[in-house]
Every structure is written in C-alpha cells, then in structure tokens.
Amino acid sequence: xxxxxxxxxxxxxxxxxxxxxxxxxxxxxxxxxxxxxxxxxxxxxxxxxxxxxxxxxxxxxxxxxxxxxxxxxxxxxxxxxxxxxxxxxxxxxxxxxxxxxxxxxxxxxxxxxxxxxxxxxxxxxxxxxxxxxxxxxxxxxxxxxxxxxxxxxxxxxxxxxxxxxxxxxxxxxxxxxxxxxxxxxxxxxxxxxxxxxxxxxxxxxxxxxxxxxxxxxxxxxxxxxxxxxxxxxxxxxxxxxxxxxxxxxxxxxxxxxxxxxxxxxxxxxxxxxxxxxxxxxxxxxxxxxxxxxxxxxxxxxxxxxxxxxxxxxxxxxxxxxxxxxxxxxxxxxxxxxxxxxxxxxxxxxxxxxxxxxxxxx
Amino acid sequence: xxxxxxxxxxxxxxxxxxxxxxxxxxxxxxxxxxxxxxxxxxxxxxxxxxxxxxxxxxxxxxxxxxxxxxxxxxxxxxxxxxxxxxxxxxxxxxxxxxxxxxxxxxxxxxxxxxxxxxxxxxxxxxxxxxxxxxxxxxxxxxxxxxxxxxxxxxxxxxxxxxxxxxxxxxxxxxxxxxxxxxxxxxxxxxxxxxxxxxxxxxxxxxxxxxxxxxxxxxxxxxxxxxxxxxxxxxxxxxxxxxxxxxxxxxxxxxxxxxxxxxxxxxxxxxxxxxxxxxxxxxxxxxxxxxxxxxxxxxxxxxxxxxxxxxxxxxxxxxxxxxxxxxxxxxxxxxxxxxxxxxxxxxxxxxxxxxxxxxxxx
DNA sequence: AGAACTTTTTAAAGCGCTTTAAGTGCTGGT
DNA sequence: ACCAGCACTTAAAGCGCTTTAAAAAGTTCT
Numbered sequence: 001x002x003x004x005x006x007x008x009x010x011x012x013x014x015x016x017x018x019x020x021x022x023x024x025x026x027x028x029x030x031x032x033x034x035x036x037x038x039x040x041x042x043x044x045x046x047x048x049x050x051x052x053x054x055x056x057x058x059x060x061x062x063x064x065x066x067x068x069x070x071x072x073x074x075x076x077x078x079x080x081x082x083x084x085x086x087x088x089x090x091x092x093x094x095x096x097x098x099x100x101x102x103x104x105x106x107x108x109x110x111x112x113x114x115x116x117x118x119x120x121x122x123x124x125x126x127x128x129x130x131x132x133x134x135x136x137x138x139x140x141x142x143x144x145x146x147x148x149x150x151x152x153x154x155x156x157x158x159x160x161x162x163x164x165x166x167x168x169x170x171x172x173x174x175x176x177x178x179x180x181x182x183x184x185x186x187x188x189x190x191x192x193x194x195x196x197x198x199x200x201x202x203x204x205x206x207x208x209x210x211x212x213x214x215x216x217x218x219x220x221x222x223x224x225x226x227x228x229x230x231x232x233x234x235x236x237x238x239x240x241x242x243x244x245x246x247x248x249x250x251x252x253x254x255x256x257x258x259x260x261x262x263x264x265x266x267x268x269x270x271x272x273x274x275x276x277x278x279x280x281x282x283x284x285x286x287x288x289x290x291x292x293x294x295x296x297x298x299x300x301x302x303x304x305x306x307x308x309x310x311x312x313x314x315x316x317x318x319x320x321x322x323x324x325x326x327x328x329x330x331x332x333x334x335x336x337x338x339x340x341x342x343x344x345x346x347x348x349x350x351x352x353x354x355x356x357x358x359x360x361x
Numbered sequence: 362x363x364x365x366x367x368x369x370x371x372x373x374x375x376x377x378x379x380x381x382x383x384x385x386x387x388x389x390x391x392x393x394x395x396x397x398x399x400x401x402x403x404x405x406x407x408x409x410x411x412x413x414x415x416x417x418x419x420x421x422x423x424x425x426x427x428x429x430x431x432x433x434x435x436x437x438x439x440x441x442x443x444x445x446x447x448x449x450x451x452x453x454x455x456x457x458x459x460x461x462x463x464x465x466x467x468x469x470x471x472x473x474x475x476x477x478x479x480x481x482x483x484x485x486x487x488x489x490x491x492x493x494x495x496x497x498x499x500x501x502x503x504x505x506x507x508x509x510x511x512x513x514x515x516x517x518x519x520x521x522x523x524x525x526x527x528x529x530x531x532x533x534x535x536x537x538x539x540x541x542x543x544x545x546x547x548x549x550x551x552x553x554x555x556x557x558x559x560x561x562x563x564x565x566x567x568x569x570x571x572x573x574x575x576x577x578x579x580x581x582x583x584x585x586x587x588x589x590x591x592x593x594x595x596x597x598x599x600x601x602x603x604x605x606x607x608x609x610x611x612x613x614x615x616x617x618x619x620x621x622x623x624x625x626x627x628x629x630x631x632x633x634x635x636x637x638x639x640x641x642x643x644x645x646x647x648x649x650x651x652x653x654x655x656x657x658x659x660x661x662x663x664x665x666x667x668x669x670x671x672x673x674x675x676x677x678x679x680x681x682x683x684x685x686x687x688x689x690x691x692x693x694x695x696x697x698x699x700x701x702x703x704x705x706x707x708x709x710x711x712x713x714x715x716x717x718x719x720x721x722x
Numbered sequence: 723a724g725a726a727c728t729t730t731t732t733a734a735a736g737c738g739c740t741t742t743a744a745g746t747g748c749t750g751g752t
Numbered sequence: 753a754c755c756a757g758c759a760c761t762t763a764a765a766g767c768g769c770t771t772t773a774a775a776a777a778g779t780t781c782t
Contacts, residue, residue: 031504033768044732049770059730079502080441080450081768084737089441098457098465107459108488120499123484127469138481141440143392246667279668302663306607307640394738405762410740420760442738445767 093144098125109321146328167331188223190346195227202357211269249276271296289355309352454505459486470682507689528692549584551707556588563718570603572630610637632657650716670713
C-alpha cells in the first residue's frame, strides 16, 4: 500500500525520476530533492520538510521514517531554495581582509557566535585586487541580512548609505558621526594599560612611537599622553613620529639612541613597529629588556615568536565578535533602529620584552 | 498608455506594492524585485531579466529604458532566486584555513581567476573550532558546483567519497591514490633549488632540518637528498629531525653548534623553523650569513621582515589558484572526468640570509 | 453512534528569478 | 491583399523549498 502510493506520487511529477538513472559521477544538477525522500517514504514534501527542520507537527513514527530515509539517501537540503521560500536568509555578510591575522581570529569567533543564534556567515574578502565595494556587493547579492564589516576604510557617508540597504556593523574602527553600529576596542585605554604596566615597573622615561594620523593612531597617542600625565610623568612625554611598519620602528629607535637622553622604555603603535625597534636596539647592542623595555600593540602572531616575546595588547577578538553578532541580531530580530557603539576594553599581554626599569644609580 | 499598463500589471500581483510604502529603513524582506522594475517601465519580467543579464533579444530602446529604471530604483538581483532558476549556481566552494597567510594569497588569486571564467566563490573556513567537514558541508549547502580545498587534511578515502558529490580539487597537498584533482607545487624541486643556490655559493656542508613525517615533509626531505647527491655532496647529507615550529629550529640549531663539525649552511623545513635557527645562531653569536647561511621555505610574511630577510622558496600562489580554477572548469564545463595532478615548479627567493660560503683557509 | 475535538497530513500557493514556446506587430515580396 | 519572415515581447511553467489553510484520521465523551 505504502509503496504503491509512493510510486504514484513520484509519477505525478512531470520530471523523470532522476534517482533511478543517476550517473555514478554526479554533475551539477544531480542532487536529490525533498520530493525524492518524500516519495521514498510515501509522504508529502510538506511532511518531510517539517521533519527535517524539526518543526512541530509530524508524529514520532513519521519523524523516524523520514530521518532514516533522508540519511539513507544522503539527502542534503538546498539552502538556496530553502532561503528563498522562507522570507529570511538568516545570513550575516562578513567582509574581511583575508590577509589580516586579527580578522582571521574575528571570523573564527563570529562563526561560533552566529551559529549560537541560528545565523550563517557569508564571507567576502577585500584584497589588493578586490575592493570593499565589490566585497560588499557580493555579500548583498547573497542576500545577507546584515553586514559586518571588519576594519572598513570607506568614508562614513558611504557606510551610512549602505546601512540603508542592510544594517551595517563596523568592527574595529571608530567612525565619527555615522548612523550605524560600531564595535571596537578602546585604543586609548589599551595604550594606557601599557603605560601603567611600565610605570609599575619603575619606568619614568617612556617614549611613544606614533602610527601616523589615522583614527586609531590618534586614539592610541591620546591614550599614551593621558596615561603619562596620570602617572605624573607629563614632562617625560615624548612622541616620535612613525607608522605601522617595521622600518618606522627602526628609524624611531635610532633617533632615540642618537639622542643624549635615551628612554628606558619604548611603546610602539603596533607590533610590527615594535619589532623594528627591537631590531634597531639589537643592532646597537642594547639589551632588551635589561636596558630598555619595549611594547607593541595588537598581539600579532609575530609578537608571540619566542625570539621577540613582545609585551603587547590584545584586542579581544572573541568579545568583539560576540558583540558584532549581538548587534546584528538586535537589528534584525529585536527591532532596534538606533545606532549603538560598543567600546571594549583591551587586554594587556605581558611577555618578555618588558622588565623592571634599570636602577639609575 | 504606458503608465496605465504598468499600473494594471502591478495590481495583478496579489502582493501589495511594497515599493510605495517601504519604510525608510529597510528590513530583511524589503528588496525590490524584478517585477518592480518591470512595472516601472511597463514591461514583463521576462524582458527585464533578459536585459539585465545582457541576453540577446530586447531592442536597444527597451534595453536603455530598463537599465535606466534599474539604476534609478537601485535594483539588485537576488542571486539565490536567480541561481535556483537557472540550473547552475556557477559557484566554486573554497575551503580555507583562515589563519594561513598562504591561503590568503591563494584566495586572492582564486577570486580573479574565477571571475575571469564567470564563476563566483563561496568561502568557508576551517578553524580550531570548526572542522573540515563542517566547512565542506557549508560549501555544499550553498550548492557549490565544485570544491576547491586548500590544504585538506582529510584522508584520501574521505576526499574520494566527497568527490562523488561534487568535483574536488585538492590544493597544496600530494594525495596518494585518490581519484581526484590535485594542484600542488613540487616540494622536492623547491628544496632542490635552495641546495643548488647554496652549492653555487660554494657551500658543501649543507644541513637540513626536517619537518616531521607528513607528506610534504617527506617530499622536501627527498628533494634535499637528491639535490645533495646531484652536486656530489652525498657524504655531506645531514638531516636533523624537526617540525614546523620555531622551537624545532632552535633545538636543531643548537645540536649543530654543539657538534664538532658545524655546517656552513642550514636549510629548514619552513620559514618558522628557519627563524628558530636564526634565533639560536644569533644567541650563540654566529653571524648570518657571514659564517652560516640559512634558508627556509614558504615565503611567509615572516621571511620578508627586514630583521630576518630570509632566503626561501615561494609556492606561486597565483599559478596554483589559476590551475585550481581551470581544473574545476574542465570538470564542470568541459566534461573531464579523469583526475589530473598538476605539479608546479616553486620559485627561489633569495634574500639576505644566504651568502658566499666562508673561505676555509 | 455521533458530536466535538485534537492530532497528523497534505494540497496548493508562493519565494524571485530564468527560460521556452507562443504571441504580436512589422517588413517586404508577390 | 495576403503571407512569409523577422524582430521583439511575454505568458506560463518551473527551480526546490516553506507555509498555511484545510482535509483526513484519531480520540474522547455523551
């Protein structure tokens, strides 16, 4: 009875039953459909759909039979069709710079965070040959419901415009006057923690190597100044110009060495730059951390190398990822419409490049 | 006339015309449909579809009007719906380890290569918390037509099984006896080039630090042995055990130093390991490259740092990416069914860590 | 046994797009 | 006039799934 019913039903579809004569090696169009498994158990596609999504309704018996059949057939639902049918895609579009190790970490945590709330991730990368716009277009074409942009460089106006197509969550960059969600870490506080750490070790002459004039660089520099003053070291404030490169670090370090009054500690804009400092000091025969302490920022993979063992600041990728996903969910599922900025405290990572200030006899 | 027609047509759909009362801030379900732009110009969706895909048929006048309307409305096609309707997705699923800089480069080139042949990329990453299976499942759920797996670690049997669902192209790893496409670089030849380079600089005592017992490590070690023999340096062959880490490099380097007869050149399994060697040598006061030359493998970002300036071997990401996409296209569009292995020659990158062998007086 | 529910199951209408067969007008030839 | 032939256009049938309203099958209670 059951079987006969199944046969009839199959014949009702006007497409030939592909299941029967499927070639061993399947081409692009050879996948099983919901209907195939429905036919197998002699039920409607509706029931099968219900079971497969764990929706309430089907009886236990039906449930078992369907699951068994689906497993035997190796059925795999077509996400596209499914998403087209429900009105939602439950897809979060993530733009990353695939060359950035920090973004890599973020993506890792975004995955887990998104999964927890039943969302999927669509990844699109911006590279030297593929700009932000293209990446975002792709994300939109996949019908991402929200856009999580890691370190976007587009101007605030562009982002605001984009936000009208889908909620935008900018991660890692402070964005002035844009009407959108921002998740970032407190760069000033991060540098502040480094200065606290060094001051606690007895350092007084703590120099800073800046990172240029970007938003982030400005914040970090401000954090340095504020922390120095907080420790009553206002007169020791010393900012050298630099950028995010190793070369800048080397240059700045040489400047310091050539000076009459070298610092006992150097804080660099980021890890790359700090490594330049290390290189220059080592070349000059200055011992780190015995004579000079050095600190970076970002907790790059670099800073973990035993030959550097750099004290640095970690940006808390996991927390940022969680907040970004939470922000997206609030927008999509909880109807929040007013933009929100989340600023997270970074975390000091003490390694071997900082130590007690040399005793000044 | 035109306008009235448009009105009628719009009313024919039983969904309320969303275009009219769309909220300023669009929710997940607020996008324009093909029908909206069709209504705007008073044409059928079929014509609009034709125009938008640049298909032949529509007249120039129609073409212009449609394009104009689409632009004005800011229409963006729904990729999902579109892909569901054609039977193809033209999507290549790419599994990457998002933490790998080399994969990052590959992805970059995969993008351009895929675009050139009209394919799109779906990215899915494997991480510490997300295994290969999950990543591949995602790719399949998006209905990728082929799977490009970067550095897959799954056993050959698993990959072969997977290949029956969609053509699999394994990149970067030699896979014995699996019935699938492989694109990789010739690891043995790469190490051979390093040895050639060093031998050409007059080195005779060239030691090698192995990378364990993986497929790649085996190939590289074989390449070292073969090259040494080719240069008549068979009796100088010296393989130290190691792995892919900095620590292994340090350990091996200390071994060499403690030995009575240290080598004048050290070739490491990879860059990380080579950097461990550099660290150990520097600590021991041995000058690189004046006393000892050091070389790595992979052309990591690390090796480019000026403080290392490591001679190494680049794997030619671009070429590998091109070949991987080409392989996928052959499978999908040209009906190739027999597996093919593409082995590309790597490229020596000479930097500052290798130099003329010290004259032995 | 039949009413009044409750639990399961399903038919059918889409989702937004592509595609094909069938139109609809126009030429121009006879 | 009439028809063949051409250039466009479009109605309609899907793609594989979800969802809803309604039918079918079971229960329980008088």
